[in-house]
Amino acid sequence: MTRQEARHTQRIPLNRDRVLRAAVALADATGIDALSMRRLAQELDVVPMALYKHVANKEELLDGMADAVVGEIDPPAAGPDWQRVVRGRILSARRVLLRHPWAARVIESRTGPTPAVLAYLDSMAGSFRDGGLSADLTHHVMHAMGSRLLGFSQELFDTSGPSGPPDPGLAARYPHIAELAATAAHDGGSTVGGGCDDQFEFEFALDLLLDGFESLRRQGWTSARKA
Amino acid sequence: MTRQEARHTQRIPLNRDRVLRAAVALADATGIDALSMRRLAQELDVVPMALYKHVANKEELLDGMADAVVGEIDPPAAGPDWQRVVRGRILSARRVLLRHPWAARVIESRTGPTPAVLAYLDSMAGSFRDGGLSADLTHHVMHAMGSRLLGFSQELFDTSGPSGPPDPGLAARYPHIAELAATAAHDGGSTVGGGCDDQFEFEFALDLLLDGFESLRRQGWTSARKA
């Protein structure tokens, strides 16, 4: 077998899809900060510049990765109860985001919305409208949800991790936070170590918002502002 | 005047505070992406490595910048109505964040909470507790607020910018979004161009959440979960 034949048989040609797949896998495995064009090329057994035949630049690569992730979200389930429909889909989005922890930051960093995100938001707006919310209310509701629509928990800092024993000095400086941490500590649930039950917190906020929206819908809320 | 005297008189010695101040100013002026150690050093008329006598590395510089910004938030006003107190402080935080548009991303990207952020959160937790919310409820409420506590609007994409005339093809592909954009377009308010009234949207979501919290407080809500 000549070298050319060997190369011929073993090497499937690159294409945009394979590049994006590999990028997502690499980000999953090593984190978004470790994702460089050079590293990705190496993973694909190719010289870095080869990637540029399939994506214009790194920004476009990130766009494609964001779209790939958003495309993993389940389609909306049918049903008469709009809160259930929306809730279910958002929790699906959250599961996707948990599979790809880097994705939240990437999606947020896109300057404009990518097609898949637009499609998702459009479909989500449709769910609200189908549920009987006015266009006016739906608009503000979508804003109020913000990135929570895509399952971001948008915590201020990462509550996971080792966390270890609480710093005693910290309790003195930040008494209220210490008190909160104490209440969180002595209930079991899905939180084994020290942290909070992120899933509970997410659903708590989500349901609070959805209930608020439904209440506004029932009372025929309309934005009072006009020129 | 000798060269030494000239140097002596014109050059105030660097210190951590001056470095942080300059970094914030530079980020305000040119954006966070344009902030590099080299560029910052140049701004301070100093060689890049000089900065490392005052900050350990770039991450610590960003930590310091985050703390500086959070430190600009007004202290809590006193008052019997906890919703007013919290609301006022969050709107102050939002004003600060609008002055430093890069700050949201920087704060979010910190791996652990910085001291100023901790102090802010602690004080905020205190406001909830003073308002009569239980430690339990306060805990979940803080999570539900998430980064909104610091005034992040956490929109999915930037609604500012030129935006221009709406793409007609876009309306066909995303009919619900087009409908929402239409409702947003034909009301005046503080939105002159095409975009939404971000301040209205922010306060809408904020008040919805605060009202929800107060409602839970009144009905003596407690998290039902236990081991």
Next chain:
DNA sequence: CACCATAGGTGTACGGCGTACACTCGTCAA
């Protein structure tokens, strides 16, 4: 068949980044 345009992969190179490390030099205590 000969030809050549084209698409995909290569190699080299540039400018920018964060920062390690060894240095100089002015100040000040002993």
Next chain:
DNA sequence: TTGACGAGTGTACGCCGTACACCTATGGTG
């Protein structure tokens, strides 16, 4: 006088994204 020390310097290394010129196999056209 000396010697430690803190602040600023200079050089260098290994990353990064990517412009640009190049090679080469492929496939349509005369």
